Amino acid sequence: MKHTLSVLVEDESGVLSRISGLFARRGFNIDSLAVGPTEKDGISRITMSVRGDNRTIEQLIKQLYKLINILDVQNVTNIPCIERELMLVKVSTIPDNRSNVLEIANIFRAKIVDISNVSLTLEVTGDPGKIFAIQQILNEYAILQIARTGKITLVRESNVNTELLKKSLNYNNYSLYS
Incomplete structure (x- = not known):
């Protein structure tokens, strides 16, 4: 574990x-x-x-x-926490797939931090699940480079376990990554 x-x-x-x-x-x-x-x-x-x-x-x-x-x-494994990671990901783009990568960035609320004729670099911040999910989707578009921070975390003073909330509520696919 x-x-x-x-x-x-x-x-x-x-x-x-x-x-x-x-x-x-x-x-x-x-x-x-x-x-x-x-x-x-x-x-x-x-x-x-x-x-x-x-x-x-x-x-x-x-x-x-x-x-x-x-x-x-x-x-803090079993304590309600706020967890975040940061990933910079450079994705190969051609005119045919650039709009797809931009749409994925928009869905995951990623920031475009660099753009060229052959690639887009995105900054993605979120919980480890969000980082994993966008990376899996972007694998279809030839990831050129990735740099990730380690996970940071702070205990939630409210003691609200948002992981349990996500499982108990009927979220659509997009709201899971916000």
């Missing part, structure tokens, strides 16, 4: 290296990683996705707490 960990750390050199070293020594691969400053000076948030069973992830969290400069570790 894939788990999402949110780790608050002191913004000191070597913190990320110590964390990645811990994961490597334990034989874990980090599927997604995003690091950035928080609302407090000198503190950064690391959001990572890691595969493992519940017991293994609990052990990993205990090991993280033993590292210096770690302030808090939270497994």
Whole structure:
């Protein structure tokens, strides 16, 4: 199972290296990683996705707490969260398919950030499902390059689980990607 960990750390050199070293020594691969400053000076948030069973992830969290400069570790996998990723995707276009790619961009609310005679570059922001869905559709149009950020997440203070709402309501295909 894939788990999402949110780790608050002191913004000191070597913190990320110590964390990645811990994961490597334990034989874990980090599927997604995003690091950035928080609302407090000198503190950064690391959001990572890691595969493992519940017991293994609990052990990993205990090991993280033993590292210096770690302030808090939270497994947010089963907590209502807001999740976002950013993807830049360059798609090959010819006059015959350019309008199709533009229509897909419009449906997914992607921004066109570069255009040439032979390609379009789109900026797509959304939950990981949206990013996956547009990438699958654009595969039909010869993707030239992709750059993706890691997933970032914040716990929902409202405790509303929007994933459950999506499943319980009858959304049409387009509203799932907004």
